[in-house]
Each structure stands twice: as structure tokens, then as C-alpha cells.
Amino acid sequence: MARSFSNLFFKAAKKISKLQRTALRMASPKPARKRATPPRKTATKTASPATAARQPATPSLGNGRWEGTRQFSDGKGRQLTFARYTPAGATPGHLPVVVMLHGCRQTALAFARGTRMNQWADAGGFMVLYPQQSMTRQVQRCWRWFQPDDAHGGAEADLIAALIQSEVARHGLDPERVYVAGLSAGAGMAALVALRHPSLVAAVAMHSGPVVGDAHSAAAGIGTMRRGSLKPLASLVRDVADPAVFELGMPALILHGQLDPAVAPRNAKQLFEQFRALNDPRPEDVPVERVLGLGSEKAYRRVDLMRGRKTVLRLCEITRLEHAWSGGDPSVKYHARNGPDASALVWRFFQGLRRAGAGGPGSGD
Template sequence: MARSFSNLFFKAAKKISKLQRTALRMASPKPARKRATTPRKSATKTATKTASSAAATRQPATPSLGNGRWEGTRQFSDGKGRQLTFARYTPAGATPGRMPVVVMLHGCRQTALAFARGTRMNQWADAGGFMVLYPQQSMTRQVQRCWRWFQPDDAHGGAEADLIAALIESEVARHGLDAERVYVAGLSAGAGMAALVALRHPSLIAAVAMHSGPVVGDAHSAAAGISTMRRGSLKPLPSLVRDVADPAAFELGMPALILHGQLDPAVAPRNAKQLFEQFRALNHPRPEDMPIERVLGLGSEKAYRRVDLTRGRKTVLRLCEITRLEHAWSGGDPSVKYHARNGPDASALVWRFFQGLRRVGAGEPGAGA
């Protein structure tokens, strides 16, 4: 047994010695030829990377950002120490003059850039000749970049709405935009903020579009906001609007477009119906103003039910209930989160609704829609 053990020991020692020699060879400096080729490969790789970066810098904006001028991560200050990051898109072929402007408010966990790419609103700006502004919520205000529609008081959501309004006024003055054709639209939390901006500044905003948004004025805390999203409101709807709106909103009215997916698991579709009732009351309904219902795209992935409330030949309120859509921008770029291929092109619906509306005498006492 001792002899057997000795044999095993020497065999093991021999094997260990062989492994050590192999390890030493691997640790030894490589031949000069190999050392000389390594820097050349590294230099080639670095040069290729540098050339690629330079080429990327020279390339124009991606097609999803349109053919015009994209200016990202700009900064606005209202003179009171409050700052807001935003992006600006000027359409291709724009000429100095009174262009309309559409303000786009992203949802939670989104950025201005992602919202621009996902909605493709810039392409409609190229076609329609309007400027687009994309305010972006700060993560220092809300860690998930949610606009604080669920805290509509003057210190939180109301302050954010006022800051966005100040940005709009500054851009209108700076670029000579058409003050009578200023519109605001948003998705989810952005829809909630779009409603606050429109209701707090009715003489500035000609019309509002709310996609997958919550009922107005129901929530006053983050926890209450989640409850509102899940079930809508159990409170009297007109009084909720009065609590958050400038009194002038009831005199001027506020044309509104409401879009909502019927499969939305995040914001219950009941919210859309309640928003319709809130803005119906705000736009002074008359007995003869009966809603007109239509179903479009029946049997296709773009199917939706449309309910219009008209005043003369003008649609002042529209509800689009999109059959096969969840919590996402309808007809957007599905490669961008919170945007879906299903449903009609929401950006097209938004712009077409806005086109026929203006705030006559915007910024002046007695302005009207």
C-alpha cells in the first residue's frame, strides 16, 4: 500500500511540475512579432471607432425625428429659479411667420426624445408646418419622470403646469408663433398634465388632446392617483374641474380630444368616458348638441369608436375608444416603449383635430375659442 501511495505521489508531482512549466510559458512575454501586431490592431480598432463616431455625428437626425431641425436638451428658466428641460422641433422648409405650435407631454419613464420618436409627431409637423415643443420632466421632481397631475396644487402639479405655460409663452414670443394656435397633447401622466395646463391657462391654449389619461381633479396624492387610474372617479365630475381650473375656462370653453385603448390595464377606460363628460360640461352643451357616434376601421387592428360633439360645423369634443389598444400611443412606433402599432395614427388624429381650432384674441381679455 505504501509503494502504491509513493507511485501515486510521484505521478502527481510529475503532473504538477508539467502544469507549472505550462503556466510559466503562458506567463512569459510574447514574441516580438505578436507584441508588434497588438498595438496595430488596437490602433485600427480605435481609428475605426473614432471614424464611426465622427460619421454618426455628421449624419442627420434619424427618420423618426423628421426632416427638419431637432434641438434636444434645451433649458428654460421662468425667472423665478424654476427650470425646465425641453426639446424643440422646427419643421423642414419652415419660413419665418406665425406657425402653430403643438406641445407634447410624455408619460412616466419616458423622455422627450423617446416621445418624439414613438409618436412620429415631427413628420406631421413637416406636413402641417407647425413647431413642436417637448417639455421633459426632471427626475429630481419625480423619480420616474411622471408629471404630477395627481398633486394639482400650486406647489406641485399646478406649478409644473404654470412652468410649461411660461415656456410656451416664451417660445411664442421668441419665434413669432401664432398665439391663436397653441395646442397641448399628452400621454398618460402627460395627458393629466396637458389637462392641467389647458385648464389653468385657457386663454393660452386653443385645444387639448389627452391620450390614455386620468379623469381631471380626482387625485390629490400619489396613492390617490393610482386609485383614480384603476377605477376613475366616484365624485361629482363638474366640481372636480372647478377645483383645478381657472374660472375663465368655463367662459371660454376648451375643445378636447380624448383617446383611450379599451384594453388598457394601467388607466381604466372609464377615465376616458368621465373626461368626455367633464369637457362636455366645460364646452357649454346645448340641448341640440347631440353626440354623433361612428365606428371606423371595423374588423381591423385600427378599429375604434368615435363620439363627436359639434358646434355648428366645428367639432369641439371628440372621444376615440380604440378597440385593440393597451396602454400605449396608438399607431406609433412599436420599437419605442409605450407606443403601439395597433390602432389609428394618434398623431394624425391629434393634428387633424387641432387644425380647425384657434383661440381668437389669445392673451387678450375676453379671448374666445
């Protein structure tokens, strides 16, 4: 179903784009200037992908170690490609880890460049994992949040959780500080990972994401993106979550552009209500609202739900942002200069949160 949906949706656009590129090549003369000898330092472009994956990160990917196109297998025949970033100057053992899930038609590399999360990893001292959806599972690299059953989106969430557990054990990472964040379809998958594995994940961040559990097919996913859900929100979560999440809670950060034409901003408000119910609401807990950056391109409205002095739920409604990662690298598709730095907001939210007792037998399964 996901494949047929994607083909219908993108077939025409792909054909038009191909015709436009052909027309441009035919209409444009070959400029002589481009035949000039390039600077010597560009010779590194001839390196093989395998060699490039082992090379130190370029400035756009941070100052630490970037390892691209790695492969993980869960021992059940399921495989997942991912990239790993280790921050500059990191000492082995007990680092936090942030798992970043890209959106449709993105790659791990593009997401790392666009979000600039690696630079925050250098500053904050945490590892970053970038799982990458396979085109054999979904032709546009969309995580299948719109099919949350055990055979599709649920299976992908479980595979990502298995990757996290493997990396925590292999690198001696801090099992109490495991965080998951995503953009668009990646936000939908981040929610599934967190809800299905609440004893593994300490907190989740969802940027421009759909309401949880509303869609159960690719076609229904379009409806969810356009209008949010028309169903009771609490029951939608129960249908896709591990029951333990209702006892453990799940701290969540929700970010959404108010000009988003792809995923209606109503989804963000409904996500807030869904995660508010998960975090043990009490009558005395009244959300605290603030407007930051008023009058600038970084303006946003922030709504916080507190537990004592700790924020367990935060909604950021970004005034001048469309469907893109806020405050990212605008040269990378689906990332915008407008809005506050989402990567900074994500890491600052995660910093003070832990999953006490995580990493024991059966954690996350």
C-alpha cells in the same frame, strides 16, 4: 409623497431587472462576430450630446431641425428641460405649435420617436415642443397630475405655460394656434395646462389619461387610474381650473385603448363628460357616434360633439389597444402599432381650432 410612492412601486422591479441583466451577461458568451468593424457612418455616434442636439434630425425624427436638451428658466428659479422641432422648409413667423407631454419613464426624445409627431409637423407646417420632467422633481419622470395644487402639479403646469409663452414670443409663433397633447401622466398634465391657462391653449388632446382633479396624492392617483372617479365630475374641474375656462370653453380630443390595464377606460368617458360641461352644452347638441376601421386592428369608436360644423369634443375608444400611443412606433416602449395613427388624429383635430384674441397682456396667467 410622490417620491416614496414611486420608490415603493418600482424598487422591486428595478432590482429584478438588474439581476436578470447580470445573469444574461454571465450566461452568454461574447460573440466574436460583433467585433467586426462597423460601417463608417456609425462613427457619428461618438458625437457629444451638445453637438448631437444641434445636428439635423435623423429620419426617425423627421426631416427638419431637432434641438434636444434645451433649458428654459422662468426667471423665478424654476427650470425646465425641453426639445424643439422645427419642420422642414418652415418659414419664420406665425407657425402653429403643438406641445407634447410624455408619460412616466419616458423622455422627450423617446416620445418624439414613438409618436412620430415630427413627421406630421413636416406635413402640416407646425413647431413641436417636448418638455421633459426632471427626475429631481419626480424620480420616474411622472408629471404630477395627481397633485394638482400650486406647489406641485399646478406649478409644473404653470412652468410649461411659461415655456410656451416664451417660445411663442421668441419665434413669432401664432398665439391663436397653441395646442397641448399628452400620454398617460402627460395627458393628466396636458389637462392641467389647458385648464389653468385657457386663454393660452386653443385645444387639448389626452391619450390614455386620468379623469381631471380626482386625485390629490400619489396613492390616490393609483385609485383614479384603476377606477376613475367616484366624485361629482363638474366640481373636480372647478377645483383645478381657471374660472375663465367656463366662459372660453376648451375643445378636447380624448383617446383611450379599451384593453388598457393601467388606466381604466372609464376615465376616458368621465373626461368626455367633464369637457362636455366646459364646452357650453345645449339640449340640441347630441353626440354623433361612428365606428371606423371595423374588423381591423385600427378599429375604434368615435363620438363627436359639434358646434355647427366644427367638432369641439371628440372621444376615440380604440378597440384593440392597451396602454400605449395608438399607431405609433412599436419599437419604442409605450407606443403600439395597433389602432389608428394617434398623431394624425391629434393634428387633424387641432387644425381647425383657434383661440381668438390669444396673446394679449396677461394671456395664460
